[in-house]
Amino acid sequence: MIIAVASGKGGTGKTTVAVNLARSLAGPVHLFDCDVEEPNANLFLHGAVERTDEVTLPVPAVDAAKCNGCNECGRLCQYHAIASFGSQALVFSELCHGCGGCMLVCPRGAITETPRRIGVLETARSGDITIVTGRIDVGVAFAPPLIRAVKGRIGSGVTAILDAPPGTSCPVIATVTGADAVILVTEPTPFGLHDLTLAVETVRELGVPFGVVVNRVGMGDGRVHAYCAKEGIPVLLDIPDDRRIAEAYSSGRLLVEALPEYRTLFTGLWQAVGELAAKKGRATEVAR
Amino acid sequence: MKIACTTTGNGLQSPVDPRFGRAQRLIIVDTDTDAFTVVDNAAGAAAAQGAGIQAAEAVVRAGAVALISGHIGPKAFRALRASGVKMYTTDAPTVEEAVKRFKAGSLTEAKSADVNGHW
Amino acid sequence: MKELVVISGKGGTGKTSIAAALALLADRPVVADCDVDAADLHLLLAPEVKERHEFISGHEAIIRAADCTGCGRCAELCRFAAIHQRKGIDGRIVYAVDPVACEGCGVCVRFCPAKAIDLPDSRCGEWMVSDTRVGPMVHARLAAAAENSGKLVSLVRKEARRVAEESGRDLIIVDGPPGIGCPVIASLTCANWVLVVTEPTVSGEHDMARVLELARHFGIPAAVCINKYDINLGTAVRIESAARANGAFIAGRIPYDRKVTEAQIMGKSVVETGGPAAEAIQQLWRVLCRML
Incomplete structure (x- = not known):
């Protein structure tokens, strides 16, 4: 199963969701950091880098x-x-x-x-999590070839989480294409809503099942939830606006470790995305 | 002989555009008759990358043997040098003045790029 | 004419909120929103669109199914895995291009033995010139799943310069995209200054270092502003010394302030509603004015 975590707007908590989701799964999981311009996942997982490979064009x-x-x-x-x-x-x-x-x-x-x-691929391990990070060289303009190299490491049958770059253009598409389900992370603000609608447009174009995670619920207003209800988009998880989460994040700590009371949120999220991905499976069956 | 000069306007009185790749237009002047034609560089001006290469192609296509501009970037320099076009940088205010200085031999030939890429 | 580009590396650090605030504080600026991928500045500046233009850029290969002989040469040559076999309406095997994966290189067009492939221009979005309460604004919208964001950014900046020249304005404030790739490079090349907005988190610190390296790569002087600096003072201090070590100077520190989001919900900038963050941004602007 391949799950992509994306967002139109940057800084909504994409990486937070990806790394905490990875840590919440009992058993081996691969995390692919496809935000090759600014890869951050391993800053929170602290995996020891086992190998580094150059990527060329x-x-x-x-x-x-x-x-x-x-x-x-x-x-x-x-x-x-x-x-x-x-x-x-x-x-x-x-x-x-x-x-x-x-x-x-x-x-x-x-x-x-x-x-x-054009950049490097780093493979690191942190407990049951294998982290594959693409890191583009500074000054190189085209990210998609490096993203394709990262995704080339996805073995068959593994559980994979892809941390996508922000936005809706080529690098995001290169990441999300081929995923079984997409989690769109947003925040309950006008910026969050606006960028979510753009991301929804893009993901719909690609035809991948998706749901929304709303981060920092309580900081803004109810417009994101209203939009999701109107569009029939499942809200997979609400993460509350809690200053302790921001503080844990700022020092590179995992939310599920710093604040164990939030663990159940992410095990619940696994279940919800599993159901989404199954939907894609069924759709493919019907098409055949 | 024909020489090219970057400009923001449409005639000999127009200012020299200090940029080459992203210059708005090129004026191609026949130094024997002072007749000129204007070449639009809109494609280069709006290019995210490689503007200098596109502008260099335009200079070569126009048959110019020399180029006058404010600055020249590294890709444009390589392209123009390969095609044998001589390059001159100037702070002349107008195209006419730049051409006059060229004819008088008072412009110095550029021997390398003088700005970073993406100028 | 001066161009100040606001970027961040990491998204969500407050780049757009700060760019809008600076535009309100500046004297007769032109505003350019170069985050064409997920533009938000219009939500604060409420532009009234005066001109609307299509953004035609790049190409996208299209196979005419009726002329396709199904030889598969195109799929064999395509390096981007963008061409796939499918059954045509008459049951023949034909090939089709996946527009999302196609990079418009034209190789299939050139080598198709049946000459069955075209490479038309593709419409990748639109760009607008608008009026706002701070002055003219040039902004754009990249079509969903479209390419060439760098080119659209270059176009927005070029038009902003034109508008500035025509209206006799001396300062362009550019709201840049996140990251360090193609659209960011297009946003900052040959600008006078970049202002990097960061936050005191491990990601903010990591991403700021990369974006400052990029600014140095293109020879553009950089200033840094730490937003929500009081979330983690230890990291803020570390970021300041990292910024200085990278040749940037610290132009401001903005405290965490819920009034920023409250203003956003009202469609306003925080400098119009006031509060501790607004005061810090005014101080930041005074520093930037001396620099510019």
Whole structure:
């Protein structure tokens, strides 16, 4: 079962939900930190890093002896990552998406591919939790290839939690695609509601079953709950606005460990997302 | 010969745009006749990345052998150098003044990029 | 003309609330909301839209099922696993592009033996120029599940500069997106200053370090403001020294104040309703003015 934890708005408690959910499961679980721009899950789980692997993207390398500057590659490349300016083709590797088109189109076989590092994958362990973190190098613009590398580590049959980046664009989609259920975390404020409606639009587009966790209930008003009721979206969990939670979080402690009275909330959340994921299973059966 | 100059306006009296990749327009001036054409650089100006490369392509396509701008970034520099276009930076207020200084030989040729990428 | 970009690395640190407050305190600013993915600034500034434009950007491959011979060359060449086999209406095997996974590289278009694939422009959202009580605002909305947020950010900034020039305004306040990726890079390149809004948590500390590294990478001077600094004073102190070590200076400290959320619920900025956070933001603005 693959559960993605996402939110339109940043800072609503996505990582809090992901790490506490991971810690609340009796048995092995994998946590994949797909917020590769700002990965934070292991700051709370304190897992010892067991291995680090580089992630690369194949970018073109031009053989000067073979290139005659015909610019076929430049005409194909949609990203302006390779072009001939009357000379042999120049490569601007930071713009390359790694589609491989230039290599295929070159009539003289002058282009090969060479790996360009874009970030790392770290594997850490904390009790029963295996944490796989993608960490993009500072200055690298494209997160999706790294997110796909993180997700490439999801073994079959494992229970996996994906901590998604905030927002609704490409990195979020790269994370949520293929999940069995999505938990959207929000807060009961105008910003929280607005960004939730955007996230709902995106997740509906992807056709994955989803439910909402409302964090800091009590800080704002009832608009998020009213919206969910109107749209028929299940509210899977309410986390109260409790200063002790904020303090535990600020020093990198797990809520279920610092405040054991909240443990049952997360075991209940497991049950609720299990039911959501089963819904997807049934829908797939029917489609077949 | 044809030379290119970045501008925010539409004619020789217009200001030089200090940016190259994200310049609003390029003016291509024929130094023999002072006739000019204006090339829009809207695609480059709005590009998230690689603006300099697109602008460099426009300069090469226009057949210019030299470019005058306020600053030149690293990608544009590589692209223009590869195509043999000479680059000059200037603080001249107008295109006309920049072209005059070019003809007088008082502009210094850029030997490297003088700003970071994404200028 | 000066551009001040407010970013945070970590989301939810109060970036938008602070950007809106600064816009209210500034003298005749132009406001640009570059968090095109989950824009919230309009909820506080209530823009009245004057111009609305489509954002057409990038491409998306589309296979004409009628012309597809089902050879599968496209699926074989696609590096983004965006092309899948399916049964056409007449029962033949054809291929179709998953628009969400497609990166618009055009490889399938170029190599399709039947020339059955097109690469039309795709509509990725819209951008607007509006009037607000603080002045003109340029903002945008990326379509759900769309790409090219960096390009839309560049467009919003370019239009904000145009509006500033045309209306003779000297300051653009940019509300940036979270993270350090493509839209953030597009938000801060060649800006005059970045203001990093962080919070005294382990995540806030970690993310601030990465975003300051990014600012340094692009050579942009950075100021840091710690929001809700009194949630954890120990971490706040550590963040301040980390910020200084990263070449940033501390421009302000804002206390935790429920009035910020209360103002948000009323569609206002906290500097319009008052309170301890409002006073700290006014102090922050005085510091930023000296810096700018």
